[in-house]
Amino acid sequence: MAMLGKEVRMSRLVNPESKKMMAITVDHAISRGIAPMKGLQPIQETIERIVMGRPDAMTMTKGIAEHCMWPFAGKVALLMKVSNYSPVSPTRDTIFGSVDEAVRMGADAVSMGAMTLGDFQGEQFAAIGRFSEECMAKGMPLIGHVYPKGESVPADKQTSWENIAYCVRSACELGMDIVKTTYTGDPDSMARVVSCVPSSFRIVIQGGDKCRTLDDYLTMTREAMDCGVGGVTMGRFVWEYEDVTALVIALRYMIHKGYTVKQAKELLAQLEHDKNYEDF
Numbered sequence: 001m002a003m004l005g006k007e008v009r010m011s012r013l014v015n016p017e018s019k020k021m022m023a024i025t026v027d028h029a030i031s032r033g034i035a036p037m038k039g040l041q042p043i044q045e046t047i048e049r050i051v052m053g054r055p056d057a058m059t060m061t062k063g064i065a066e067h068c069m070w071p072f073a074g075k076v077a078l079l080m081k082v083s084n085y086s087p088v089s090p091t092r093d094t095i096f097g098s099v100d101e102a103v104r105m106g107a108d109a110v111s112m113g114a115m116t117l118g119d120f121q122g123e124q125f126a127a128i129g130r131f132s133e134e135c136m137a138k139g140m141p142l143i144g145h146v147y148p149k150g151e152s153v154p155a156d157k158q159t160s161w162e163n164i165a166y167c168v169r170s171a172c173e174l175g176m177d178i179v180k181t182t183y184t185g186d187p188d189s190m191a192r193v194v195s196c197v198p199s200s201f202r203i204v205i206q207g208g209d210k211c212r213t214l215d216d217y218l219t220m221t222r223e224a225m226d227c228g229v230g231g232v233t234m235g236r237f238v239w240e241y242e243d244v245t246a247l248v249i250a251l252r253y254m255i256h257k258g259y260t261v262k263q264a265k266e267l268l269a270q271l272e273h274d275k276n277y278e279d280f
Helices: 002-013 028-032 043-052 062-068 099-104 121-138 161-173 187-194 214-226 244-257 261-274
Strands: 021-025 057-061 077-081 083-086 089-095 109-115 142-147 178-181 202-205 231-234
Touching: 002 077, 002 109, 002 121, 021 077, 021 202, 021 244, 028 083, 043 057, 043 062, 043 244, 057 062, 062 077, 083 109, 089 109, 089 121, 099 109, 099 121, 109 121, 121 142, 142 161, 161 178, 161 187, 187 214, 202 214, 214 244, 214 261, 231 244, 244 261
Parallel strands: 021 057, 021 231, 057 077, 077 109, 109 142, 142 178, 178 202, 202 231
Antiparallel strands: 083 089
16 A cells, blocks of 8 residues: 555656656755755745746655645645755764654655765665665655765766766665656766666756756756656756746646757747736
């Protein structure tokens, strides 16, 4: 029966036509501080704007969910983040939630992080192993935010296909169902990453630190979808954008309807002008 529960929850995360997943995350305050995250300061308003764009899911901590998600219960899948790093300990996730809390809050998945190839990989992998066992027993999908940003990884190697592949394969071997990680920078190397895990294991990409322009962001999204990536879990670029709802819709059309960069930009411009979000 627990496996049926996991299947039910997983079905809420993935579009039935595209078989892709589109999630927006608002879990950055603990890891990066709230002062630099202007889009997250008015958090209730930001969540409202995101939900208006109808993503498949949103990632957030239990406290923000408890305060902000009542109006949207059942309208968007809730991915409950149970760990995070901090500005003073950027390679070590600390656990502050549980599977039982996620079940009680109606979450559709538990989400937790790890930084690989560093001093704290061992303890973070051990925690993932424990959560994986409990999630399986309770029918709860487990999502990893796993990046090669440990102390042994130079900054210029944090997007290498070898290190990204290590992240996704580790997440799979530890019993996760979905892993969020970094795009390698080109579709050929990302396809090599995708080939390193079974087809039933889902890889989704983050927005990324290197996307400076809208064209960068949309191009990365299109390339990733075309090379076999199973969706996105994006944050900063979306909720720092002037028209959050319009960008969520444009991304949704890229991910689920196969829009090109040109088509997505045209749709975005039209939505920014007309504000007719409900038509899409």
